[in-house]
Amino acid sequence: MQTEIIKNHSDKPQFGIYVHWPFCAAKCPYCDFNSHVRRQGVDEARFVAAYLKELEYMRNLAPNRTVSSVFFGGGTPSLMSGKAVGAILDKIAQLWPISSNVEISLEANPTSIDSQNFAAYRAAGVNRISIGVQAMNDVDLRKLGRMHSVDEARKSIKLAQSIFDRISFDLIYARPHQSVQNWQDELKQAIEMGTDHLSLYQLTIEGGTRFADLYKLGKIDMPSDDHARKLYDVTQDICADYGLYNYEISNYAKTGEECRHNLLYWRYDEYAAVGAGAHSRLISDNSNLRHARVDQRQPEKWLEMVEQQGHAFIDVEELDKDAQAVEYLLMCLRLREGVSLKKFEQLGGYPLDAQKIEKMVAAKLLIHQVDAQRIKTTEEGLRLTDYIIGQLIH
Secondary structure, three states, X not given: OOOOOOOOOOOOOOEEEEEEEOEEOOOXXXXXXXXXXXXXXXXXXXXXXXXXXXXXXXXXXXXXXXXXXXXXXXXXXXXXXXXXXXXXXXXXXXXXXXXXXEEEEEEEXXXXXXXXXXXXXXXXXXXXXXXXXXXXXXXXXXHOOOOOOHHHHHHXXXXXXXXXXXXXXXXXXXXXXXXXXXXXXXXXXXXXXXXXEEEEEEXXXXXXXXXXXXXXXXXXXXXXXXXXXXXXXXXXXXXXXXXXEEEEOOEEEXXXXXXXXXXXXXXXXXXXXXXXXXXXXXXXXXXXXXXXXEEOOOHHHHHHHHHHHOOOEEEXXXXXXXXXXXXXXXXXXXXXXXXXXXXXXXXXXOOOOHHHHHHHHHOXXXXXXXXXXXXXXXXXXXXXXXXXXXXXXX
16 A cells, blocks of 8 residues: 555646635534634625635636636535535636536535535535544544534435435544544444545644643543554554555545545645635746735634625735745645655755655655656655655755
8 A cells, every 4th residue: 555656646737726614513622623603693695705706806816727626614514505505616617617527525514404405515516525424433422522423424424425426524533542442443334334535533632622721631631652553553454454545644545536626735736715714825927936825714804804805815925936845845745646856846946855865765764766756755754744854855
């Protein structure tokens, strides 16, 4: 599995649209994403009108592109109506040409309320659904602050499989008191429900979350590094047994079923993002350098800004060649396919130092594919990408 290369790899630049729906029914205690709870409800029509307006602004920044993927993330975009999703997709199609094999993904929670919209999303154009299951036992689901049961998760996945050609779901492991055997059983149970893609994340304590507060008080017992490593190794082995390989640190798929939108990020292609707290990377036609744009995080402030000026950028930075090269390394080393040395040189204006590469190869952290002009991490190097980058660029 270490030498597997993504079969749909292409050096042809891709262009994606990310739509951030920042609202959730409840805030999970481990989550540091830009998500908000609105007990009084959300004015969906007003927010959708703002998305359409910001998309128009984005088209002016990136006019001559073909959309290869669209991703609705959050938050919980499955709280949106099918009508709202359809309106946004129709607008995107009005503003840009759409690739014939476009991937349109939407994140969903497996509650009955969210699942009832699946057919409407498919009718609107969504062709890939990503379900936030997170755990396969009810006790841990409660601890993670999830609002669904395992039974609901199973029903949601079965329903999704009957409607969408491609589905994925997320699980969190390395949870407090999770044994290797428990995780083995849970992961096998999940895979046997039938999926060609899984996102498997180790639980981490993120600042500003409820879990961070509890951890400081000594009320959460996180697994040791050694135990977390055993859980990771088990994850690798079981997924390989079922024909799923980790094409990225935390994402496993059968060949050809990788999430193309996320690959676009990791390969450092272009994307326009709309919604509260969204981040974009667009190439300037004048300088051929990327501009990093960040939207206002607070949803109501974002809404007012877009209504007033067409966008809600609170920070716009032109990335110089060195910054682009570092970002490319940071993103692409996460992938099994690794880094194109040719693309790095195009972005940074200089080649990576061959001696530094060979030093990392000697340390068994990198593999240098000379004929393909690529470098990629070994199994050990995959967990030390920050260190590798520091060694390569300094």
